[in-house]
Amino acid sequence: MWKQSTSPHPKTQWHSRLPDIVVPYIQLMRLDRPNGYWYFWYPHALGTIWAAIQQRSSPQDLLLVNLILFWGVLVMRGATCTWNDTVDVDFDRKVSRCRNRPLARGAISIMQANVFTAAQTLASLATLALLPPLCTIYVAPAVIGWFCYPLAKRITYYPQVVLGFPMAWGVYVGAASMGMDPLYFAPLLRALMALVRRESAETPGLSLILEALKEVRVNWPITALYAANMIWTLLYELVYSHQDAAEDAAAGVKNLVLLYAKPDAATPQERFGTMPLLRRLAVIQVLFLATAGTLGGLGFAYSAVSLAGTAAALATMLSRVRLEEPESCAWWFKVGNSKYAGTAMVVGLAAEYVGRAFL
Incomplete structure (x- = not known):
């Protein structure tokens, strides 16, 4: 059978020194587990x-925008995790790794969490x-996607795909934060503002929106980067989901892992049939990164670090991870x-920027 994951006691970490009333909120935001923050910020x-x-x-503009996004993403991650725990509270009580979460153990109420x-x-x-x-238009789809993710676990075995959409959408939000319009949403923003201000009373609202949507076009280079991040999300979430595979199945949580796994098989290789899929996803991610670099006219720094570095990191980690061991996942x-794949993508692209800005 699968090994079951475990969760540490809720007050065995640094926040044990804080007042009891504060601890549940820190845990809801996952401030006690900051590693997941990087998955929100990298795109x-x-x-x-x-x-x-x-x-x-300019470097000053780039730094300032990232400082603003740092705060926005930090708090939005907290909101997303809190909402996820609220929707999943009954599931969490049936999963050993999750049953010590604040809502599952009854530390706060559903109303307080909402x-x-x-x-x-x-x-x-x-x-x-x-x-x-323009960022307002780009943020909206991500917020909707994060809202839908925990609900997807009830209706589809592909919740990781649903999560990949808003996680990777940060690529577009980041570009829009710098004043770029990667999907040409400006006409849509103007149409919405006209409706709010009632500047186009002679034109039906729906027609105004539909006309604006006709102006939307795909910027293929940055969309390839978006696709690479979406595949990356699917890849790491798929590995992460192996931790709770046994208990998810018992609790009724739908999970892509369960479509490939056979919990009663004799060997780990038979028990988890997801490794071939993970390898294919890694290859697809690297291909999308290569496509983004080629279409975007990027050079050696991007190819050597973002592309080759990510490929090496994924290959190494896929060869080392033990899907049947929750600690490994x-x-x-x-x-x-x-630390490795995510950092490689960001550092390579940053090196490309530095090379063009200063060299």
Whole structure:
């Protein structure tokens, strides 16, 4: 059978020194587990650097925008995790790794969690006031996607795919934060603003929106970068989901791992049939990164670090991860994948920017 994952006691970490009333909220935001934050921030950082390269933006502008996004993403991650725990509270009580979460153990109420989710969402969206107005249009699809993710676990075996959409969407949000319009949403923003101000009363609202949507076009280079991040999300979430495979099956949680796994098989290789899929996803991710670099006219730094570095990191980690061991899957998610593959993507693109800006 599968090994089951375990969860540490809720007050065995640094926040044990804080007042009891504060601890549940820190845990809901996952401030006690900051590694997951990088998965939210990396796509945004990639989008900002990409736009800075294409637009020849100044280092000061690039740094300022990333500082703003740092706060916005930090709080939005907290809102997303809080909402996920709220929706999944009954599931979490049946999974050993999750049953010590604040809602599952009864530390706070559903109402308190909902208020906290709303407060965090508003705090995150407040950063839009410091960014170009166009960012509002780009943020909306991501917020909707994060809202839908925990619900997807109930209706489809592909919740990781649903999560990949808003996680990778940060590439577009990051680019828009630098003043770039990667999907040509400006006409849509103008149409919405006209409706709000009632400047086009003679034109039906739906017609105005539909006309604006006709102006939307795909920027293929940055969309390839978006696709690479979407595949990356699917890859690391798939590995992460192996931790709870046995208990997810018993609790009724739908999970892509369960479509490939056979818990009663004799060997680990038979038990987990996902490794071939993981390898294919890694190859596809690297191909999308290569496509982005080629279409975007990027050079040696990107190819050597973002492309080759990511490929090497993924190949090494896939050869070392043990899908039947929750501790190995946890290391992949918390340390290995973000520290090596994620850093390689960002550092390579940043080196490309530095080379063009200063050399």
